[in-house]
Amino acid sequence: MNSISALADDLATGKTTSEHLVSEALERIEHHRHQGGCAYISVDAEAALKAARSSDLARAAGYVPSPLAGLPVSIKDLFDVSGQITAAGSRVLVHSAPARQDAPVVARLRAAGAVLLGRTNMSEFAFSGLGLNPHYGTPVSPAAPDRIAGGSSSGAAVSVALDMAVAGLGTDTGGSLRIPAAFCGLVGFKPSASRVPLAGALPLAGSLDSIGALTRNVDDCALLDQLLSGQRLDTRAAPLAGVRLAVTRDFVMDGIDTLVGNAFERALDRLSAAGATLRWFDFPELHELPDINAAGGLTAAEAWHLHKTWLEGETGNRYDPRVAQRIRRGALLSAAEYLDLLAHRRRLIAVAKARLGDADAWLMPSVATVAPHLAPLVQDDSQFFATNGLVLRNTSVLNFLDGCALSLPCQAPGELSVGLSIGGLNGQDARVLQVARSIEALLSGR
8 A cells, every 4th residue: 555645645636535445455354364364363344344435425525534534554453442352362352341442542543534444463462572373373474474474563564564454553562563563664663652542452561561553654653653642743854964873882783683784784874874973882781681581571570460360260271372471470570579670670761861862863773683484483482482582672672761662674675674773762752753754765765
């Protein structure tokens, strides 16, 4: 599909209709399923077509609430949608009562005129950066079917990459938007967590969770951010000449894949040539993170609080064993250890503020590797856990530091997808989006 703005123009000029666009998306979904794809767990075609026809009638009457009006959007299976069961990619909750009302972010999408197509696949309970799901199948990279799409918002990414939606609503606790964006050649934005309401989204770890979208470009991502947050930020492109970009020498650059390293270096070279100021700096305190989170970290501790009853009850055997294993680590964390984790977080946030100083953005590879092959992850637990840790390493830094970040494709034509992370600390969302617009224009040759 084209960008949201281009499709909005086509709708405005009568070149197409919402019903036509939604019908095309539904046809692609059906084709995807016939080919063995599993990006969507469920699709409500009848409701989507009804909403599309209503949107066309409203447009004819002069009512167009936003540029997203009449365009098809996918919803991660983590959000409450009125009348639907929120199963979170699991079999544990499939017999739960349907949601009585939309999550606030879903309600905001409806108010903006978006047409909701269906619920997208994901890592069970969002607890993996790889996107494997033994219950509903594992979405794979559209560009390389033997490789993963990344998680946890795997289905959301594939829905956008294969033109089965113009945008995918997702969540990000340790990279769940930015990892699939990096693996599928998309843009994924993790906003400052406090900006978008978390109500109506099944939590993984409330202190780390954030809500955002996967799209094809930064402009679309900025629009979705405005609609989801209810905030109109100044996201106009920042001139690259003189922009200050901080680049970490250590931890996030350790052991990166050759393709990733080469793509990252090429991007930095182009930025420098465009007049950006690159400031390389050391952040040795980041090397403390593996030890800080060795017992499972905030994610396991907070996930255990939610899942304890389900895991210890009759539903315990319905979990993906790998997810259950990771959640159960939270049972071993004491209250004192949990408070220590929060203290470590506050300390490292303060260090990050000092290290970054007056930088306009913080650059790093979104993920240390290109999309891994699927087969070894399915067959070998040790391979799964080691790869999951590597894939999550860079993205989770920004979650732990309570920051915001956007992943932008930076690979050369014909290469496997690589993500460039453009990040900042809490509240620096506008500046991140401004810098991201300019970098996107530079890398795409616009």
